[in-house]
Amino acid sequence: MLTSLFYKNSSKPERVGSIIGVNMKEVVYFLCLILSIFHISVKANDIYAGDCEDYPFLASLRYNGKHVCSATIRNKYLAMTTARCIDNKAWIKFSVVFGSSNASENKTEVKNDKNHPVYAIEKHPKYKYKTGDYDIAVVIFEQITFTECIKPLKINDRPSRYDTRVLVAGWGVNGINQFQNNETSNETNVAENFKWTLTQLLDVRKCRCAYGRERKIEINRMYCTEANHPATCVADDGAPLVIANGIYGIGIASNMGNCSQPSRPSVFISVHSYSIKSFLNKMIEKYKPVSKSESLKKDTKYL
Numbered sequence: 049m050l051t052s053l054f055y056k057n058s059s060k061p062e063r064v065g066s067i068i069g070v071n072m073k074e075v076v077y078f079l080c081l082i083l084s085i086f087h088i089s090v091k092a093n094d095i096y097a098g099d100c101e102d103y104p105f106l107a108s109l110r111y112n113g114k115h116v117c118s119a120t121i122r123n124k125y126l127a128m129t130t131a132r133c134i135d136n137k138a139w140i141k142f143s144v145v146f147g148s149s150n151a152s153e154n155k156t157e158v159k160n161d162k163n164h165p166v167y168a169i170e171k172h173p174k175y176k177y178k179t180g181d182y183d184i185a186v187v188i189f190e191q192i193t194f195t196e197c198i199k200p201l202k203i204n205d206r207p208s209r210y211d212t213r214v215l216v217a218g219w220g221v222n223g224i225n226q227f228q229n230n231e232t233s234n235e236t237n238v239a240e241n242f243k244w245t246l247t248q249l250l251d252v253r254k255c256r257c258a259y260g261r262e263r264k265i266e267i268n269r270m271y272c273t274e275a276n277h278p279a280t281c282v283a284d285d286g287a288p289l290v291i292a293n294g295i296y297g298i299g300i301a302s303n304m305g306n307c308s309q310p311s312r313p314s315v316f317i318s319v320h321s322y323s324i325k326s327f328l329n330k331m332i333e334k335y336k337p338v339s340k341s342e343s344l345k346k347d348t349k350y351l
Contacts, residue, residue, distance in 0.1 A: 098242040100149050100197035103217050105288060105297070106242060108145040109187065110163075111137060115238050118218045118287035119144060120300055121200045122328065124191040125337055128319065129286030130302050131171035131185040142166035144189055147197035149241045164189045168335060172327050179264045183302040184317050184324055186331045201288055203319050204296035210251040213292035214273060216314070217244035218284030218301060238283040246292065247273045247314075255313045269321045271299045272313040280314040289316045 098106075107119040109129055117133035127144060134142070145163050168188035175182045192198060208214075219238045255272035256265045265272065271289060280287065280301040289299035299316030318324060 095243045095245045098149050098217050098244045100147050103242070103244065103288075104147070104195075104197050104199035105201035106217055108148065108219065109133065109286060110143045110145060112141050113143070115219055115283060117283060117285045118242075118301065119187060120286060120288040120297065121146070121198065122186075123200050123332065124194070125188060126332055126335060127187050127189070128300055128328070129185055129187060130183045130300065130317070131175040132177065132180070132183055132302070133285050134169045134171060134185050134187070135175075135177065137169075139166055139169045142169060142187060144187060146192060147195060164192065170331060172324070174323070180302055180315065181264065181266055181269065182317075182323070182327075184300065184319075184327065186328070186335075188335045191337060201290075201297040202295060203325075204291065204298050205320055207318070207320065208249060208271070208291065208298050210249045212249045213246060214249055214298070215244055215246055215290045215292055216273065216280060216284075216287065216301070217242055217290075218280060218287035219243075220281035220284040250274050250313050255315070258313055263315070265315065269318050269324060270302075271316040271318055273316070275313045280316075 100106075105121045107121055107127055108115050109117045109119040109127075117129050119127040119129040121127050143163055143165050147162050166187050166189055169185060170188075171185035172182040175184070194200070219242045250272040252265060252267050252270070252272060255270075258272075258275060259265055273289070280303045284301045285303060287301045288297045289301065290297050298320060299318050302315050302317045319328065
């Protein structure tokens with residue numbers, strides 16, 4: 049009976065974690081169950097090979113010459129990625145490759161038209177490693193020239209509905225089994241060429257239910273996409289979440305390794321929430337080039 053979900057003992061109501069005999073954990077579980085019953089998932093879509101002209105704002109962030117995360121171009125000298133990706137790493141070992149769909153291309157540290165050294169990295173001051181909240185950072189590089197394969201991502205200023213169709217792309221690992229085998233290794237088996245898929249935003253309430261206490265999903269600063277879909281994974285962090293018309297971006301991938309569990313929705317940091325947008329605007333102003341003779345290295349840090 050449904051009443052058993054609310055009352056463990058009708059003669060002696062719960063005293064801890066309950067209100068008027070109602071166990072709140074069981075109430076939350078019941079609500080999650082109801083949401084799952086009445087929610088209709090979209091059919092999982094195929095994964096497609098990507099092309100740089102289709103995702104000109106997607107870049108490959110390298111560490112010691114190897115792809116570690118994705119990055120999203122914001123302007124000619126700044127790209128967005130996750131704080132988790134750069135945390136406790138030396139800025140001098142990073143580089144960014146633009147205008148290429150191949151994660152192995154330009155592994156050399158020598159600068160060329162696509163491969164650029166990083167001059168500074170900076171994460172959001174409120175970033176929390178355990179929860180993934182404020183999981184956003186910026187990487188700074190010399191000004192680049194925009195082409196058909198290198199363009200900035202336009203950001204949508206307004207929040208999107210939970211049923212909005214969205215595009216996801218990146219160089220994530222090739223399958224869950226490979227992720228599990230490389231979970232504690234620095235040698236992540238990334239896809240040779242980036243791929244993309246079509247999915248839709250998930251009701252944040254369902255996303256919260258799926259993660260429970262494992263990760264706190266913040267309504268105003270995060271998006272989630274459908275579970276049991278081709279999802280973001282290791283090496284996708286920092287990749288853009290784009291509205292299906294392909295014009296505006298609304299977030300960047302922040303999966304925290306949860307792709308090993310297909311029942312977990314993919315999580316994205318909202319780039320139009322006030323606190324995130326304020327941070328990005330501050331970084332754009334801070335690192336705005338004044339002249340070629342003025343070095344950005346004065347502000348670099350080991351984070």
